[in-house]
Amino acid sequence: MESMNQKTSQPNQPSQIITWGDATQTDRRKKLLELFRQWPIPDSEFFLNLGMFLAPQTLGRVLFMDHLYRQILPIQGIVVEFGCRWGQNLSLLTSLRGIYEPFNRLRKVVGFDTFEGFPQISGQDGALSQGMYSTTPGYARFMAQVLELQEQESPLAHIKKHEIVQGDASVTIREYLERNPQTIIALAYFDLDIYQPTRDCLSSIRDHLTQGSVVGFDELNEQVCPGETVALKEVLGLSRFSIRRFGPSARTSYIVVDGPLG
Numbered sequence: 001m002e003s004m005n006q007k008t009s010q011p012n013q014p015s016q017i018i019t020w021g022d023a024t025q026t027d028r029r030k031k032l033l034e035l036f037r038q039w040p041i042p043d044s045e046f047f048l049n050l051g052m053f054l055a056p057q058t059l060g061r062v063l064f065m066d067h068l069y070r071q072i073l074p075i076q077g078i079v080v081e082f083g084c085r086w087g088q089n090l091s092l093l094t095s096l097r098g099i100y101e102p103f104n105r106l107r108k109v110v111g112f113d114t115f116e117g118f119p120q121i122s123g124q125d126g127a128l129s130q131g132m133y134s135t136t137p138g139y140a141r142f143m144a145q146v147l148e149l150q151e152q153e154s155p156l157a158h159i160k161k162h163e164i165v166q167g168d169a170s171v172t173i174r175e176y177l178e179r180n181p182q183t184i185i186a187l188a189y190f191d192l193d194i195y196q197p198t199r200d201c202l203s204s205i206r207d208h209l210t211q212g213s214v215v216g217f218d219e220l221n222e223q224v225c226p227g228e229t230v231a232l233k234e235v236l237g238l239s240r241f242s243i244r245r246f247g248p249s250a251r252t253s254y255i256v257v258d259g260p261l262g
């Protein structure tokens with residue numbers, strides 16, 4: 001989840017999201033978006049210059065993903081994201097694999113999402129509501145095309161190393177692990193925002209983590225998404241691992257499995 005003090009629903013946004021920005025940020029972003037749409041850059045230089053429009057928060061996210069990825073380089077296993085929405089993290093993780101370990105054909109990147117937003121809300125989820133954070137119809141297919149091409153920017157492009165799993169992650173993670181009993185998880189990133197699927201997915205992956213696995217969280221200690229912390233507390237406990245922060249990224253945190261999971 002990006003940033004919150006107001007719920008916003010704009011014409012080109014399929015569902016409500018929560019942002020912390022003030023009115024000046026909204027105006028500034030609107031102007032930047034207009035400038036982006038008018039950008040006179042030639043197509044041949046477009047992708048080389050995308051950083052031109054990266055806000056500090058987005059750059060912080062890129063750096064955070066890099067920080068997590070570098071820690072799993074010596075660890076066997078795949079990368080999973082629970083709650084991938086528009087797919088930015090999956091795309092970043094795919095590129096990071098291309099940079100750091102272009103020949104690691106086993107470092108699959110797997111994303112789980114309903115693509116229809118929160119399927120249900122429980123009492124632990126504060127003011128969040130069902131259906132928030134949906135995407136547009138057919139978005140999983142669009143994302144698959146982008147990831148396919150992103151993967152081809154790096155070596156071993158003929159081996160598919162990503163998967164998008166659509167549906168309720170509480171169910172689909174169990175099915176995925178049944179289909180793939182060989183799975184070791186080196187990096188799991190949790191951005192489901194809500195209690196029940198976070199709890200279910202943490203419980204499901206627990207036996208697939210190893211010493212050195214990294215488990216990242218988008219909303220720990222976040223008052224608007226209390227369910228994520230409650231789920232971690234119930235499944236792994238809050239005191240067994242150090243819950244670490246990475247400076248440039250305000251809300252996100254992670255643990256490194258470095259002891260028994262109990």
Ligand SMILES: C[S@@+](CC[C@H](N)C(=O)[O-])C[C@H]1O[C@@H](n2cnc3c(N)ncnc32)[C@H](O)[C@@H]1O
Nearest residue numbers: 001083084085113114117133168169191192197
């Ligand atoms: C805040 S968004 C994720 C944002 C994304 N990680 C990013 O960085 O842009 C939360 C996502 O969790 C998904 N989600 C929540 N509960 C889910 C569930 N039970 N199964 C699958 N996806 C779920 C929503 O559909 C939504 O896309």
